[in-house]
Amino acid sequence: MSDDPVVRATDLSKFFNGRLVVDGIDLEVTRGMIYGVLGPNGAGKTTTLRMLLGILEPDRGSRAIFGNANPRAEGDRIGYLPEERGLYPQMKAREAIAFMGALRGLGWKEGRVRAAEMLEAAGLGHAVDAKIRKLSKGMAQLVQLLGSIVHRPDLIVLDEPFSGLDPVNQERLEALIQAERARGATVLFSTHVMAHAERLCDRLAIIAGGRRRFEGTVDEARGHLPMRALYTPRSNAADLATLLPADAEKLGTAYRFTLPHEGIEPLLETLIARGHGIAGLSIERPGLHDAFVKIVGDTAREVQP
């Protein structure tokens, strides 16, 4: 097995109608990783994934999959769920999956066996012989996803796989992604929903305005924001607000504010001395959602005239 990363992109760039929509993206995904490409609508995620897979040619920069600069030649080792969804409506779920496997070189019989097993494992055993047109949109999407991985690819690329799924199917998909990684696959997916990325990703890139604004682990992304305190006083006398940091916001009987640089102890001493007491106190780490909003928000401010 070579030491090449599964995915490597350098300075990946794309113009559409004279507009630079992907601008110098660097990316490296190593074997066995779950990697997230995060960004708001129109950030350039789909265009980036399409260039990585060789569906689009970059106007600048380069990419390689399994060390191969011609990703299309690696097609049978890749499973791809594109942004556009669609299966033959008259096919049964099991056939649809086997059919997609056959397109990637999997034998028909084996494909049918695996399809039934995969549907069962994903909690969709009842849909094995259901026609696609009879399935809900979310279930059809899961069937398409199973079809894109039935040939057991080494690399799985999923474009917004969670969109359009209800919470139960979102959980099924998270479990499926974990199971594929446990099988040894590398997974790269795009999303603008942070909760999935937060639970799944080993590393992630945040893209906004076509450029990479952040690359690292979930914890490193969260590190972009200071810790916060959630404080509930025993008494809510008038001078309380004047003692708390300027960014304190009231949430019911509690106050949330950025942890002071010097730590919280001096503030607590003052609050106790002034008779406000402590009915509740917790220190919160900001979530990926808040870090994302901050990183993307900083970008928006940067590009405004």
Ligand SMILES: Nc1ncnc2c1ncn2[C@@H]1O[C@H](COP(=O)(O)OP(=O)(O)OP(=O)(O)O)[C@@H](O)[C@H]1O
């Ligand atoms: N074929 C195309 N021709 C012209 N412009 C395009 C084309 N494909 C994408 N774009 C534009 O490029 C930008 C990036 O689009 P892209 O679909 O890559 O973003 P995205 O991050 O996947 O967004 P979303 O989350 O909304 O799907 C957008 O402004 C989009 O309108």
